[in-house]
Amino acid sequence: xxxxxxxxxxxxxxxxxxxxxxxxxxxxxxxxxxxxxxxxxxxxxxxxxxxxxxxxxxxxxxxxxxxxxxxxxxxxxxxxxxxxxxxxxxxxxxxxxxxxxxxxx
Amino acid sequence: xxxxxxxxxxxxxxxxxxxxxxxxxxxxxxxxxxxxxxxxxxxxxxxxxxxxxxxxxxxxxxxxxxxxxxxxxxxxxxxxxxxxxxxxxxxxxxxxxxxxxxxxxxxxxxxxxxxxxxxxxxxxxxxxxxxxxxxxxxxxxxxxxxxxxxxxxxxxxxxxxxxxxxxxxxxxxxxxxxxxxxxxxxxxxxxxxxxxxxxxxxxxxxxxxxxxxxxxxxxxxxxxxxxxxxxxxxxxxxxxxxxxxxxxxxxxxxxxxxxxxxxxxxxxxxxxxxxxxxxxxxxxxxxxxxxxxxxxxxxxxxxxxxxxxxxxxxxxxxxxxxxxxxxxxxxxxxxxxxxxxxxxxxxxxxxxxxxxxxxxxxxxxxxxxxxxxxxxxxxxxxxxxxxxxxxxxxxxxxxxxxxxxxxxxxxxxxxxxxxxxxxxxxxxxxxxxxxxxxxxxxxxxxxxxxxxxxxxxxxxxxxxxxxxxxxxxxxxxxxxxxxxxxxxxx
Numbered sequence: 035x036x037x038x039x040x041x042x043x044x045x046x047x048x049x050x051x052x053x054x055x056x057x058x059x060x061x062x063x064x065x066x067x068x069x070x071x072x073x074x075x076x077x078x079x080x081x082x083x084x085x086x087x088x089x090x091x092x093x094x095x096x097x098x099x100x101x102x103x104x105x106x107x108x109x110x111x112x113x114x115x116x117x118x119x120x121x122x123x124x125x126x127x128x129x130x131x132x133x134x135x136x137x138x139x
Numbered sequence: 140x141x142x143x144x145x146x147x148x149x150x151x152x153x154x155x156x157x158x159x160x161x162x163x164x165x166x167x168x169x170x171x172x173x174x175x176x177x178x179x180x181x182x183x184x185x186x187x188x189x190x191x192x193x194x195x196x197x198x199x200x201x202x203x204x205x206x207x208x209x210x211x212x213x214x215x216x217x218x219x220x221x222x223x224x225x226x227x228x229x230x231x232x233x234x235x236x237x238x239x240x241x242x243x244x245x246x247x248x249x250x251x252x253x254x255x256x257x258x259x260x261x262x263x264x265x266x267x268x269x270x271x272x273x274x275x276x277x278x279x280x281x282x283x284x285x286x287x288x289x290x291x292x293x294x295x296x297x298x299x300x301x302x303x304x305x306x307x308x309x310x311x312x313x314x315x316x317x318x319x320x321x322x323x324x325x326x327x328x329x330x331x332x333x334x335x336x337x338x339x340x341x342x343x344x345x346x347x348x349x350x351x352x353x354x355x356x357x358x359x360x361x362x363x364x365x366x367x368x369x370x371x372x373x374x375x376x377x378x379x380x381x382x383x384x385x386x387x388x389x390x391x392x393x394x395x396x397x398x399x400x401x402x403x404x405x406x407x408x409x410x411x412x413x414x415x416x417x418x419x420x421x422x423x424x425x426x427x428x429x430x431x432x433x434x435x436x437x438x439x440x441x442x443x444x445x446x447x448x449x450x451x452x453x454x455x456x457x458x459x460x461x462x463x464x465x466x467x468x469x470x471x472x473x474x475x476x477x478x479x480x481x482x483x484x485x486x487x488x489x490x491x492x493x494x495x496x497x498x499x500x501x502x503x504x505x506x507x508x509x510x511x512x513x514x515x516x517x518x519x520x521x522x523x524x525x526x527x528x529x530x531x532x533x534x535x536x537x538x539x540x541x542x543x544x545x546x547x548x549x550x551x552x553x554x555x556x557x558x559x560x561x562x563x564x565x566x567x568x569x570x571x572x573x574x575x576x577x578x579x580x581x582x583x584x585x586x587x588x589x590x591x592x593x594x595x596x597x598x599x600x601x602x603x604x605x606x607x608x609x610x611x612x613x614x615x616x617x618x619x620x621x622x623x624x625x626x627x628x629x
Contacts, residue, residue: 042503049462049506050469050483051499052491064561065503071562072451075520078527085522086529088352089578089603090339090382097378109240113473132471137482 143168148365162211166194185258210253215313218259230274233493243345252372260300269567271299282307282626285591292551295325302329320571323583327546330594338578339384342377350460367395394607398614401435406539410446430619441535449573455521462505546583546596585622
């Protein structure tokens with residue numbers, strides 16, 4: 035499996051990663067090398083093998099559908115990179131918002 | 140009495156209990172070592188004030204007769220564990236400025252047991268790497284050097300800072316995380332003990348996620364007994380991690396203090412004799428088998444037929460989970476934000492600037508193998524291989540109680556070596572990844588030095604949730620190998 039520049043550009047867009055044009059060709063080469071090495075998996079006959087998604091045998095536990103946390107808006111917003119806006123600046127735990135660039139005109 | 144920084148965790152807890160030293164004195168002695176060896180770049184953040192405050196509180200608890208299992212023991216924490224009020228970086232630029240408003244379960248358990256944090260250790264970015272060279276904060280230097288060669292060597296990775304800090308006697312123990320070998324391989328490179336518990340033994344809550352079906356926290360220490368003690372402090376069921384096993388924590392330390400392996404069946408997987416392994420490591424492995432035999436164990440040859448496919452399958456599964464987990468870094472709620480002309484542009488700019496080369500490579504691989512039309516050919520295929528690998532181990536454990544293998548195919552290499560091709564770097568984890576894929580516990584024990592004077596480790600792999608037998612075998616190996624070398628100048 036060999037990846038070309040356009041494919042790398044498409045994956046980068048899917049992954050929301052800005053990749054400079056001059057980096058696309060070297061990345062395509064590296065990724066192609068990795069996928070060529072991964073190809074050896076095709077030597078293994080896996081028909082009728084159930085895929086293993088988790089090694090933990092435990093069934094996922096259930097819990098009562100109740101509120102277990104809350105009232106910590108100030109903590110949640112403390113790391114907001116664009117700064118946060120609070121409903122009530124005097125009581126930050128009353129709630130607030132992350133800020134992002136304008137989405138709707 | 141020996142210097143406080145030369146003591147093991149077991150010895151330190153005894154010294155503290157006998158009031159021969161206070162937790163403050165112990166913390167100060169270790170903080171001084173952090174000062175002395177800062178050039179190793181083992182720490183991203185040092186927390187001396189917090190350490191002294193925690194040590195002071197520890198001394199008060201002891202005075203009240205409330206000493207915990209690790210009361211007053213200074214520890215270094217891999218900077219992948221969220222620590223409340225202390226910046227947590229995952230060695231990535233994208234988490235710039237992030238100060239967690241909560242504490243990970245594992246570190247909370249350690250503080251409850253009385254341990255003292257001296258700082259957060261360096262690692263490969265998002266724990267993706269085997270050399271510590273992918274850290275945004277620069278590589279870590281291994282305290283060990285080749286004889287007559289002054290070149291800096293890597294400590295392994297991803298828990299490289301945690302391993303170097305223990306090997307350089309800056310701390311008696313540290314936490315790491317292991318996804319494909321990230322505790323065991325650096326332990327081998329730095330001449331210390333590193334233990335990856337069974338998947339589900341330690342909670343992943345509050346640990347920055349890389350590959351959720353593989354990630355597992357564990358200890359790095361200088362002795363097997365210390366790893367057992369530290370694991371005992373870290374482990375336990377956590378309702379906040381749905382994959383955390385609802386099991387009581389056994390007395391791991393008692394298992395480690397009992398190196399009786401008479402009649403224990405030690406499996407030797409024939410597929411681990413592969414090209415590319417240094418002949419010295421193969422010879423050390425043979426010596427290890429002889430040591431176990433001399434201690435009364437019975438070596439048994441076993442077969443793990445799908446061994447060679449574990450590594451390529453891992454490089455589908457881990458990047459796939461990484462691409463999903465790292466989707467959260469978008470510049471909106473925490474960490475770095477690089478502005479853009481609109482929201483999508485902001486996401487792309489932030490992620491383009493925030494992730495390093497190896498992380499970006501793995502996100503791209505993961506996005507590709509999960510994308511429409513490729514899922515069955517790659518991701519599903521890798522999960523099927525994973526099932527076969529798990530089955531191999533299950534069948535092998537019908538014939539033996541633990542497995543003995545090398546930990547890594549080589550000793551520590553120089554910074555810059557093996558950097559030209561990603562696949563060459565990936566091969567470092569060839570002996571550790573199969574057990575990771577099966578979720579099994581593994582421990583690396585320093586067993587000898589190569590001709591250049593560098594430490595080499597051997598790995599013992601146990602059955603799921605049978606760390607006790609694994610620790611018993613590890614203690615026997617430790618006793619027989621009697622590894623006493625320390626890096627010059629430390």
